[in-house]
Amino acid sequence: MAVRLFEGKDHAVAYLQYRVMPQELISVVMGHQPSFHLAVDVGCGSGQGTALLAPFFTKVIGTDVSPAQLEMVPTNSSPPNVSYSRQCPAEELPFESGEVDLVTAMTAAHWFDRERFLQEAYRVLRPGGCLAxxxxxxxxxxxxxxxxxxxxxxxxxxSNLHFSH
Ligand SMILES: C[S@@+](CC[C@H](N)C(=O)[O-])C[C@H]1O[C@@H](n2cnc3c(N)ncnc32)[C@H](O)[C@@H]1O
Structure with a gap:
């Protein structure tokens, strides 16, 4: 079952201020990525991780179930190929089957209904696409x-390979 803890405005403001950027992990993901048209960052929050995908893809879309989190996205400093127009649950992604090259969930998947999310990620990913x-x-x-x-x-x-040392 999905859990919702990120709905409040105060929480969203604090999150934007204190979240660290996962730049090193993005480099690891890109090493596994075969194509670079569309990336979707699910549970994008205020977009710190989403923006890191911008240099690699034609288009990046951040989605989140919480309007308060999406409102905190600093859109005036967002790269032009990144948008956050899709407020939706991770378990119902508004994308065509097979149209996405990369689906990411950054410190977010533990909140999702993971079985439904994985089925949805599988549906929207193109054959050979990557889920991170x-x-x-x-x-x-x-x-x-x-x-x-x-x-x-x-x-x-x-996890043991990357984080055991
Ligand atoms: C810990 S924050 C991570 C935000 C961002 N990905 C990051 O790396 O900073 C978790 C995010 O997941 C979102 N979330 C939780 N459950 C969700 C669901 N079922 N569908 C979509 N988003 C969800 C929350 O609203 C929140 O913005």
């Missing part, structure tokens, strides 16, 4: 059909 879940910890379980165990094993392996 960025977080401070992988202390969460993913559910996806009959491959949940394999998916969780892969996440643990990647």
């Amino acid at each position: 879940l960025l977080s401070y910890t992988m202390d969460m379980e993913l559910e996806y059909g009959d491959v949940s165990d394999a998916l969780n094993d892969i996440c643990k392996e990647v």
Whole structure:
């Protein structure tokens, strides 16, 4: 089940002020990325991570379920190819099937209904597209059909590779 804790304006203001930028993780993701037309950053909050995708893609769209978070996006300093026009839940993404090259969720997927989100990400991603879940910890379980165990094993392996030293 999805959890909603980011709806208040005060929370959104503090978040914009104190969130650190995941630049190094973005470089790791780009190393796995085969094509660069459309990136969608789900649960984008006030857009700190979303903007980091701008140099790599023709178009970047940030989505979030919280209007308060989206209102805090500093749009006057946003790169021109980035927009935040889609307020929506992660579990119902307003994109055509197969039109997205990269779906990211940066410190956000732990709040989603992950089974529904993963199905939705799979639907909107083009064949060979990339899903990147960025977080401070992988202390969460993913559910996806009959491959949940394999998916969780892969996440643990990647997490150990990148963060064990
Ligand atoms: C910790 S913030 C991360 C924001 C941003 N991605 C970052 O890296 O700074 C989590 C964000 O996920 C959003 N969120 C939580 N549940 C959601 C859902 N079910 N669908 C879409 N967004 C959601 C919240 O509104 C919040 O903006």
